[in-house]
Amino acid sequence: MGELVHFSFKGLVVILMSAVFVNNYVLQKFLGICSFLGVSKRLDQATGMSLAVIFVMELATAVTWPIQYYLLNPHGLGYMQTIVFILVIAALVQLVEIALKKYIPSLHAALGIYLPLITTNCAVLGVAILNIDKQYDFLAAMVNSLGSGLGYFLAMVMFAGVRSRMEEGETPKAFEGLPILLVAASIVSVSFFGFSGVIDRLFS
């Protein structure tokens, strides 16, 4: 593992913006596709799921980053990353669910059903690993997670809108169900290309 990379405020803004628009987790990096296709049918559910994802991503980064740098690396256990991260995230989600149920039942009622879906969501493990791969410092890692979560939120909400319009249209028999969803996702994904140059140019 090399040196940590530190960022100025402008650098952090660039990380945030690129995570939301340019390197969108769902539409450009293909992480969290199952939930993207499964839970985007209704806007309220898409919103709930996305909020839960943002929450868990932040929490997972806040826990896994210190584990990597203060526990695994000093003891030469960097290669245990995958095992440790997936277990920590799974346990974390369980704990959060229990804690929410006991102390903030209203929030649990709103987000509770989405939490178990997140345990094996590759977007959460993906963001935890990417933060370490890119050698972000703690602040940058948190900002990147927030951006990734917001990007997921944006993609979900946009796609829920597209889907509600699609239900009214007639699709060819073979394309019914999943195939037409993937084609729609492809078109939504094209729209994100519009951002790719903008973020770099805007801040450089």
Added chain:
Amino acid sequence: MKKLGILTNGILKENPVLVLILGTCPTLAISTQASNAIGMGLAATAVLVCSNIAISALRKVIPDNVRIPCYIVLIAGFVTVVEMLVKAYAPALDESLGIYLPLIVVNCIILGRAEMFANKNTVIDSALDGIGMGLGFTLALLIMAVIREALGSGTVFGHVLPVLLNNHISILTLAPGGFFVYGCMIALVNRLTGGKASRNGEKGCQCCPSAAACGKLQDTGCGKDGEV
């Protein structure tokens, strides 16, 4: 004969990617180049065979209530082994697979087969199932990668294709192309099998560890009306 059936089941009849609709994330992400597709497919196959054998051998030892965490630990262990081997012997492949290599842990094909097959069947059957499913995954990934690489960048395995090179559709190698080609391939399978892929998406969903939670979202589509 029955053993042969288990082996071929995963390759064609229940192809994990095209019929069961599992493991969508790596399928979409890695299928930009044929050589990467084979690397990813074989890495996942290795993990799948090992985890199927281990889970099947331990199926009487692992208590039912905590089986999912146990499976995840076993799978993560094998993924780490494969990761280290790839890093040591194929650094170029490690570079191009990047984050998707450790993410084999959350690939639903592996947990799905553990849940649906390995914890009910003998070690040998599970190993065969793992090989079949792994090859099916590799094959589907390879077909998709060849389509995307040939039409998208005019090459196959890095070899130049004369006409396509000057007429390539570069968007096919980018993210939207992945969604589009995958959608068209599932549509083709649907067409050939009379809607089997869309119906089976349901079956794939049931073996996902979060199926129980997903089912609570009444009409999300996860396993309800055959949509995803």
